[in-house]
Amino acid sequence: MSNRDPDNLISTNDETFDYLFKIVLIGDCGTGKTCVVQRFRSGTFIERHGNTIGVDFSMKTVLIDDKKVKLQIWDTAGQERFRTITQSYYRSANGVVVVYDITKRSTFLSLQHWVEEVRRYTSSHVLLILVESLREVEKGEAEALCQYLPEVLQVVETSAKENTNIDSVFFYLASELKRRHENRQINANGDEVVRLGASKKLSSCSSCSYKIF
Amino acid sequence: MEPKEDEISLDSNIPETYTEMSTPIEKDNLKVRRRNVIETINFASKEENTSDSESNVPLVRMSDSTKAWYDDIIPEIPDIAEYSLSEPLTNRERMKISVIRGSVVNPNLTLGELKLLGCSSEGLVNDDIRRILWPKLLRLSEESNFSVTGLETIHSHIPNEVYQQILKDVARSGSHISQDATQHEIDHFQEQLTQLMCWVLHKHSVLNYYQGYNDIAATVLLVMGLQNGLHVLESISLEFLERFMEKTMEKVNQELFYIFALLERVHPTLLEHLENVELFPHFALAEYTTWYAHKYAENRKLLHRLFDYFLGSPPLMPLYLSTVIVAYRATEIFNTTPDMGHTHKVLCTLPDDLPFETLLIEAKNLYRQYPPESISNDVTEYDRKRKCKEQEWKAKAEASRQEREKQRQLRIIQSTRRIPYRIRSYKTITVVTILALGLYAFLRSSSGLN
Numbered sequence: 030m031s032n033r034d035p036d037n038l039i040s041t042n043d044e045t046f047d048y049l050f051k052i053v054l055i056g057d058c059g060t061g062k063t064c065v066v067q068r069f070r071s072g073t074f075i076e077r078h079g080n081t082i083g084v085d086f087s088m089k090t091v092l093i094d095d096k097k098v099k100l101q102i103w104d105t106a107g108q109e110r111f112r113t114i115t116q117s118y119y120r121s122a123n124g125v126v127v128v129y130d131i132t133k134r135s136t137f138l139s140l141q142h143w144v145e146e147v148r149r150y151t152s153s154h155v156l157l158i159l160v161e162s163l164r165e166v167e168k169g170e171a172e173a174l175c176q177y178l179p180e181v182l183q184v185v186e187t188s189a190k191e192n193t194n195i196d197s198v199f200f201y202l203a204s205e206l207k208r209r210h211e212n213r214q215i216n217a218n219g220d221e222v223v224r225l226g227a228s229k230k231l232s233s234c235s236s237c238s239y240k241i242f
Numbered sequence: 243m244e245p246k247e248d249e250i251s252l253d254s255n256i257p258e259t260y261t262e263m264s265t266p267i268e269k270d271n272l273k274v275r276r277r278n279v280i281e282t283i284n285f286a287s288k289e290e291n292t293s294d295s296e297s298n299v300p301l302v303r304m305s306d307s308t309k310a311w312y313d314d315i316i317p318e319i320p321d322i323a324e325y326s327l328s329e330p331l332t333n334r335e336r337m338k339i340s341v342i343r344g345s346v347v348n349p350n351l352t353l354g355e356l357k358l359l360g361c362s363s364e365g366l367v368n369d370d371i372r373r374i375l376w377p378k379l380l381r382l383s384e385e386s387n388f389s390v391t392g393l394e395t396i397h398s399h400i401p402n403e404v405y406q407q408i409l410k411d412v413a414r415s416g417s418h419i420s421q422d423a424t425q426h427e428i429d430h431f432q433e434q435l436t437q438l439m440c441w442v443l444h445k446h447s448v449l450n451y452y453q454g455y456n457d458i459a460a461t462v463l464l465v466m467g468l469q470n471g472l473h474v475l476e477s478i479s480l481e482f483l484e485r486f487m488e489k490t491m492e493k494v495n496q497e498l499f500y501i502f503a504l505l506e507r508v509h510p511t512l513l514e515h516l517e518n519v520e521l522f523p524h525f526a527l528a529e530y531t532t533w534y535a536h537k538y539a540e541n542r543k544l545l546h547r548l549f550d551y552f553l554g555s556p557p558l559m560p561l562y563l564s565t566v567i568v569a570y571r572a573t574e575i576f577n578t579t580p581d582m583g584h585t586h587k588v589l590c591t592l593p594d595d596l597p598f599e600t601l602l603i604e605a606k607n608l609y610r611q612y613p614p615e616s617i618s619n620d621v622t623e624y625d626r627k628r629k630c631k632e633q634e635w636k637a638k639a640e641a642s643r644q645e646r647e648k649q650r651q652l653r654i655i656q657s658t659r660r661i662p663y664r665i666r667s668y669k670t671i672t673v674v675t676i677l678a679l680g681l682y683a684f685l686r687s688s689s690g691l692n
């Protein structure tokens with residue numbers, strides 16, 4: 030119907046895609062999850078939008094090596110009391126984006142907790158990315174982080190306001206998921222598990238934390 | 243396809259689609275769907291006539307037979323000429339206003355009748371009337387009009403983390419005020435909104451703040467103003483929102499399954515579809531916990547009318563309305579890409595042109611037909627199934643984690659086996675090198691001696 034967002038609802042002929050991945054955004058309340066999704070999806074930064082109640086769904090298809098990679102994005106509410114509801118959506122996620130706000134220490138301190146959630150509710154194949162949102166303001170603690178959160182494959186500093194690195198987050202996820210998916214088809218399963226092991230990526234993490242490609 | 247769907251009128255196409263897949267119950271509902279909207283003007287009087295025969299149905303709570311003007315002060319509803327109108331009134335709105343004015347002068351008006359005024363077509367019509375009648379619907383006494391002081395510092399009396407959370411959400415409540423409000427107006431609104439909520443939360447420390455409470459509070463503030471809004475929000479919180487303000491959202495999560503239990507009765511094929519795409523009723527979470535204030539923040543007229551309705555209804559009524567709306571959108575849902583995400587998205591996104599007046603009547607009838615206690619067993623059962631599913635997923639995640647751990651252990655064992663071998667070979671190399679060097683040195687020195 031006319032008043033609805035045209036780009037992510039009943040898409041009639043745009044149904045074709047080569048890969049489909051499910052991405053979930055989590056992190057404390059007000060860290061900018063919705064702004065990140067909004068920026069990626071429609072290229073805008075809306076300061077007026079409201080807090081998320083429960084979960085929101087949106088999607089976008091990106092082109093990686095001439096392949097259509099469709100991303101289903103679940104944007105969850107950060108408030109603790111919604112956890113009972115949002116947990117249901119971690120299931121079968123291919124990628125998880127944990128967001129914290131560089132300017133707010135408390136959101137950084139919760140990271141351990143969020144990673145624990147991911148560990149508890151998702152499969153071992155899930156790809157975990159840490160986003161240091163908002164900010165144009167100061168440099169993050171990417172290097173220190175990697176040592177404490179070995180599950181994290183990549184740390185990205187973003188600003189939804191100035192559109193820094195937002196697309197990179199999703200392009201990185203999409204291409205990495207695609208690559209792994211292809212590898213999984215080629216390689217034996219056991220190999221894949223080891224490949225996903227955290228220690229290997231740890232070293233590369235700090236060195237390339239805010240430059241993805 | 244879009245414009246065509248938009249034009250579907252209630253009386254023609256929709257019932258046809260329904261008959262296609264109708265069950266006896268769905269047919270029953272057809273009558274409701276066909277009910278002419280004009281009839282709703284008389285809804286109030288009809289209710290009165292039939293209320294006796296339906297007194298066994300606990301739609302109307304006990305206190306409804308009590309007098310509306312309990313302190314014997316009959317409120318004065320101003321004449322139409324005195325309203326601050328942003329747009330001219332329709333004929334039906336004028337009619338409703340005269341119905342309201344006519345009813346209110348009755349010194350023996352019951353609370354039930356007052357509620358019906360809010361529920362029936364067009365609701366209380368205008369914010370000037372709401373300001374007078376909302377406190378009456380909530381049975382607030384005149385004493386609550388005494389002005390409250392100390393609001394500027396009230397936030398220091400609630401836990402700081404709650405206050406910080408409130409600030410975040412208030413900062414994002416912008417959609418409630420007009421787009422061309424000045425910065426000063428915005429600041430003022432945000433300050434008042436914060437004070438309003440902090441006051442209630444301070445007064446009732448058992449109430450836990452939830453995201454969405456700000457939407458309800460904003461609506462109350464816009465209609466009532468700060469001073470008069472305090473007790474109104476307090477009363478709404480205690481009477482209706484308490485269930486959302488417990489320590490956790492567990493209860494809400496369970497109650498959302500009323501929608502499924504009701505769909506099972508009014509539209510089983512649709513329910514089957516929703517279950518097939520593995521959808522949870524979480525799409526209705528915001529509707530339920532904010533009385534649509536999160537979604538219709540920018541459509542004040544509709545939003546305030548919905549508040550008239552909910553203030554005169556039992557606390558679970560929003561779930562009945564959600565059900566009726568989902569059923570109404572059946573065709574649209576069937577036409578959506580059948581997966582959880584798309585279906586969730588469509589259901590979360592409410593069109594602005596829903597025929598609310600008709601849907602509200604349907605919701606009320608549905609409530610009467612299947613009051614909560616008649617289906618609560620099913621609700622518990624749906625919730626039990628959800629919990630089972632979640633346990634299953636958790637167990638799966640746990641199993642796959644353990645599997646990964648095992649793989650990692652294996653890897654370590656393999657590599658530790660490799661280390662001694664390497665050391666041994668290094669040793670060999672070292673020994674051989676030392677021997678070779680020694681031999682070389684020996685040969686050199688011996689040749690040097692010569």
Ligand SMILES: Nc1nc2c(ncn2[C@@H]2O[C@H](COP(=O)(O)OP(=O)(O)OP(=O)(O)O)[C@@H](O)[C@H]2O)c(=O)[nH]1
Binds near residue numbers: 056058059
């Ligand atoms: N300066 C700046 N502000 C930002 C940026 N991203 C978000 N914000 C601000 O942070 C506020 C919160 O962002 P949201 O996207 O609503 O946060 P959220 O994580 O979705 O929060 P919940 O839905 O409550 O869990 C927004 O209202 C913005 O004003 C950014 O990149 N730069």
Ligand SMILES: [Mg+2]
Binds near residue numbers: 104106107
């Ligand atoms: Mg959000």
